Amino acid sequence: MGQTTAQKIIARAAGRDAVEAGEYVTVSPDYTCCQELAWQTRKRMMKEIGTNRVARPDKVIMVVDHTTSAAMGSAYHLNHREMKEFAASNGVDNFFGAGSGLRHLVLTEKGFARPGLLVFSDEPNIASIGALGALNIAVSSEVVATQIADENWMLVPKSARISLQGRLGPGVMMRDVAQILIRDYATTDTLSQSCIEFVGPAIADLSLDERQSLLACAYHTGADTALMPVDEAALAYVQDRAQGRPYHLLESDPDAIFAHEASYDLAEVSPMVTVPPELFAAVKVEEVAGIPIHQAALGSCANNRIEDMRAAAAILRHYRVNRGVTMYITPGSREVYAQAAAEGLLNAFMEAGATVLAPGCTTCWGYEGVLSDGEVQISTHQMNYHGRNGSRSARSFLASPYVVAASAVTGKIADPRPLLPHVPEKWIPVFRTGHAPGEESDTAGSPA
Amino acid sequence: MTQIRGRVWKFGDNISADNGIIQYSQVPDLDTFDIPKLKAMCFAELQPKFRAEVRPGDVVVAGRNFGHHSHQHACVAMKECGVAACIVESTDSAFIRKALNIGLPIIVCPGVTKLVDQGTELAADLSTGEVRNVATGATLRARPFSERMIDIWRAGSFSRAMRQKLTSHG
Numbered sequence: 001m002g003q004t005t006a007q008k009i010i011a012r013a014a015g016r017d018a019v020e021a022g023e024y025v026t027v028s029p030d031y032t033c034c035q036e037l038a039w040q041t042r043k044r045m046m047k048e049i050g051t052n053r054v055a056r057p058d059k060v061i062m063v064v065d066h067t068t069s070a071a072m073g074s075a076y077h078l079n080h081r082e083m084k085e086f087a088a089s090n091g092v093d094n095f096f097g098a099g100s101g102l103r104h105l106v107l108t109e110k111g112f113a114r115p116g117l118l119v120f121s122d123e124p125n126i127a128s129i130g131a132l133g134a135l136n137i138a139v140s141s142e143v144v145a146t147q148i149a150d151e152n153w154m155l156v157p158k159s160a161r162i163s164l165q166g167r168l169g170p171g172v173m174m175r176d177v178a179q180i181l182i183r184d185y186a187t188t189d190t191l192s193q194s195c196i197e198f199v200g201p202a203i204a205d206l207s208l209d210e211r212q213s214l215l216a217c218a219y220h221t222g223a224d225t226a227l228m229p230v231d232e233a234a235l236a237y238v239q240d241r242a243q244g245r246p247y248h249l250l251e252s253d254p255d256a257i258f259a260h261e262a263s264y265d266l267a268e269v270s271p272m273v274t275v276p277p278e279l280f281a282a283v284k285v286e287e288v289a290g291i292p293i294h295q296a297a298l299g300s301c302a303n304n305r306i307e308d309m310r311a312a313a314a315i316l317r318h319y320r321v322n323r324g325v326t327m328y329i330t331p332g333s334r335e336v337y338a339q340a341a342a343e344g345l346l347n348a349f350m351e352a353g354a355t356v357l358a359p360g361c362t363t364c365w366g367y368e369g370v371l372s373d374g375e376v377q378i379s380t381h382q383m384n385y386h387g388r389n390g391s392r393s394a395r396s397f398l399a400s401p402y403v404v405a406a407s408a409v410t411g412k413i414a415d416p417r418p419l420l421p422h423v424p425e426k427w428i429p430v431f432r433t434g435h436a437p438g439e440e441s442d443t444a445g446s447p448a
Numbered sequence: 449m450t451q452i453r454g455r456v457w458k459f460g461d462n463i464s465a466d467n468g469i470i471q472y473s474q475v476p477d478l479d480t481f482d483i484p485k486l487k488a489m490c491f492a493e494l495q496p497k498f499r500a501e502v503r504p505g506d507v508v509v510a511g512r513n514f515g516h517h518s519h520q521h522a523c524v525a526m527k528e529c530g531v532a533a534c535i536v537e538s539t540d541s542a543f544i545r546k547a548l549n550i551g552l553p554i555i556v557c558p559g560v561t562k563l564v565d566q567g568t569e570l571a572a573d574l575s576t577g578e579v580r581n582v583a584t585g586a587t588l589r590a591r592p593f594s595e596r597m598i599d600i601w602r603a604g605s606f607s608r609a610m611r612q613k614l615t616s617h618g
Contacts, residue, residue, distance in 0.1 A: 024594035037478040041520075048607035050614060079479075124542055138542040140520055142549050142606045149610065153596045155541050187462055189512040189538035193556070222513055224541045277467060279517070383517070385466060387473020 002253030004159040005227055006195040009135045009250060013118040021158045021257070028151045030117040030134075033061040033103050033126065034143045039079040042144040055150035057091040063106050064098040067367055068360035101333025101359040104128045104216060104301045109335050111241030115230045116248025120146050120154075124219035125301045125382060131211040132238050133230035133250070135195070138219070157193050157224045159252070160260040163200035166267035168431060171417040173311065174210040175303055175380065175400035177264065178217035179272040179282040185221035186280035190260050196226040197252060202266050204231050209305040210431045216301045217382070220279050233433040271415055274398040276384040285403055285415045295377040296327045296408035298401055299357070300364035303380035304332030306339050308401045310429040313345040315405035315416065316352035318423045322411030327354035328369045330362050354408070366390055378407045450575040450598055452533045452553070453582070454507040458566040459494060461511035465518030465543065468494060470525045478519060486525035504530030507570050511536070511561050515543040515554070523547040535560045535572060535579055535590075548597060551604040555579065557590035574598055 003011065003018055011019045013027035034042070046052045054060050062083055070077030080098055087095035096106050103121060107113040107129050115133030119126070124138035137154055139146065146152040162181070168174070185191050196218050203211065211228055218226035228234075230249060238247060271285040298304070298312050309331060321327045329349050331337040337359050340346050349356050363369035364381040371377055371394035378397040379389075386392045397413060406416035420428060466472035470489045476482065491498040508526065514536040515522060523546050526534065534547065534554045544554045555572055557579045564570050569582035577592035593601070603609035 022591060024597065026596065040479040045607045048605070049610045075477075075479075124540075138545075140542070140546040140549055142545065145606055145610055153594060155544075157541065186516075187513070192513065192538040193541050219540075220517070222516060222538075222540065385464070385473065385517075387471070392473055 002255035002257070004195070004252045004256040004258070005197060005250050006135055006157060006159055007256070009116055009118050010154070010156050012116065012248065019156045021156050021259070023156045024153055025156060026151055026153055027118060029059070029120040029137070029146060031059050031061055031112055031119045032143050032146050033063065033107060033119055033121040035066055035103060035122060036064045036076065036079040036083055037066045038122065038141045039083055041141045043082070045141055045144050046148070049145065049148060051148055052086070054090045054092065054147040057093070059150070060090070060092045060147050061094045061103070061107065061112060062087050062092060063096045063100060063103045065100070065102045066361045066365060068098050068358040068362055099334065099358045099360065101336070102301050102304065102361060104212070105305070105333035105336065108132060108212070109241065109333055111238070111243055111245065114238050114242055114245065114247035115235070116250045120152065124225065125216045127218050127225045128212040128216040128301060130215045130225065130227040131208055132234050133227065135227060136225050138224070155193065157195040158259040159197055159256065160191055160194045160223070161197050161199055161258040163261070163263040164198060164202035164266060165200055165263060166202055166265040167205060168266045168269065171271055171402050171420050172269050173400040173402060173431065174206065174214040175217070176269050176272045177266060178214050178302070179274050179398065180264070180269060182217065182220045182274070183280050183282040189222060191221050191223040194223045194259065196221070196223045198226065198228045200263070203228055205432055207307055207431050207433050208233060208237055209307040212305060213302055213308070220382070271400060271403050271417065273378070273403060273413060274384060276395045276397060277386045279384060285399070285413065288397065288413050289415055291376065291413045293325060293378050293407055293412060294375040295369060295371060296325055296404050297363045297369055297377060297379035297381065298404055299328070299330030299332070299362060300381045301332070302382055303401050304330055304336065306336050307429050307431055308380065309336065309340045309345050310343070311401040312405040313348045314423050314427040314429065315402065315409060315419055316354060317348040317427055319352070319409035319419065321353040321408050324411050325408050327408045328357055328363050329354050330357045331359050333359050363389070371396070378404050378413055380404055451571060451573050452507065453569065453571040454505040454532050455503065456507050456509045456564045456566060456568045456570050457495065457498060457502065458561070458564065459491070459508065459510040462513045463494065463510050463515065465515040465522035469515060469522040472519050472521060475519070475521050481521065481524050483524070483528050486521055487528050490525040490529050499529070502529050502531070505532045506530060507532055507572070508534040509536070509560055509564055509570070510534065512538045514539045516540055518543045518546060520546045520550070523550055523552050527552045533572060535570065537561055548600055549606040551601055553593065553601050555590045557588055559588050563588055574601060
């Protein structure tokens, strides 16, 4: 029987020829990746297990990303220090301290996320590495157990195939597509315990940042994880950063079994806003436009890459942040931060009246940019439940970088499409492989 | 012995872990487990009687997408309240791991919400996957736990199971 890409990746890590969907297997992941928040829990687990030695230091990646600096009154300074010491005493070279960026971006930028590799991490949204053909499996604090034993159990997920056609219209991003998928799937269990394989002609046309944006949200549809095909653009990125480390180009067999198949036309998508407190409550921006906001935030693993910065900058280069709005912008990594600086985006943010924070998760989980009673925020964050960003009576709307920037400058939830025609075309990103703003681009193409 | 038998607390579809089983926004942080507070929060907004009337060994039965978007605190809250198992129409694999890590089995069993009602006596066997309404004898077959998972459940936590394994292998 044919195997899906996910099954082939898991079979490799299990030392098997093939695995079946629904089967429990023991695997040795290629990497484990973890952050700092649960360090004290992991320490307690190591004490209970009776060892604090990792089996394969070369497979361990530790990143301080939730707390970019240890603020006065927070206990996280201890986690920063103890994780650093733990890495040093175990010979773990791949420790990335505060301000390095999110695990999602560290994994791709430093060449850890490579095709055919299995990564156990402490977060389902790290499925973003599926843009480079690496499979993320979310575990818990027991990530430490995998580090000690170099193996763990896992369920082989079912596979679902979602085909993407067409091309995004002006002012629309893959974030909007993600919010539509979450709306369509999150209250069903169609994708439960599945790996989504995104396929279709639209993907080859999408930049790697836009691919990662969609994949980072895939878990909220109910799926365990997600993957995309490794095309020339993905492979070129990997080869640039792999430093000779191995990878495995795998693809689903023609007779592989997909438990669910669906198709979406990107050309039909328009800007969306997800209304708190539910993640599935996505509506067209027109339905909520005009709601006054107090805060706007760009960041989170869904939208903190360079193209997200470019999209927000396209609007913020031309308009100022509204007087009544506080705006925070968090680049996803040092590389994104430096690139944004090189392109003049950080200047544009400053001149527009936004605040740029150090690379990390920061505002997404309410470590910074805390909301008080009754305040309204629009952000590119991943969650919108009561109290996620401070007061339980505050409301957090979720949207794309374009919608967030348009709302920041108008002071109320706003459709970016009426603003964009006023922005010089050279500032508007095209979200396609190999194009940055200002470069000559073929914008006249039709959906493949 | 891989059997669990208990009285059912029944919940609906799409019960979120962080904004349903508990209110994660009231948890101080990811690393802090305030047990009395977690117990007090457990299902408080969905079933006010739960906290006062739950007994050790009771079983939670829930619908689709149980515990999605989770932090481990929701699992700790249920375990500390005495919940012996959750038997659900569907959930995600990460939530199953988080729960099993602290010795709480979550069994995915499509059809279970039609098999039992609030207060029904339910029996489940982790090794066979059989889920049974004790009164009517009606049964469903869920995916059995692997031996590895049963070892973790028996030991009461992932850490303890791992310690036992490391010790027994010298």
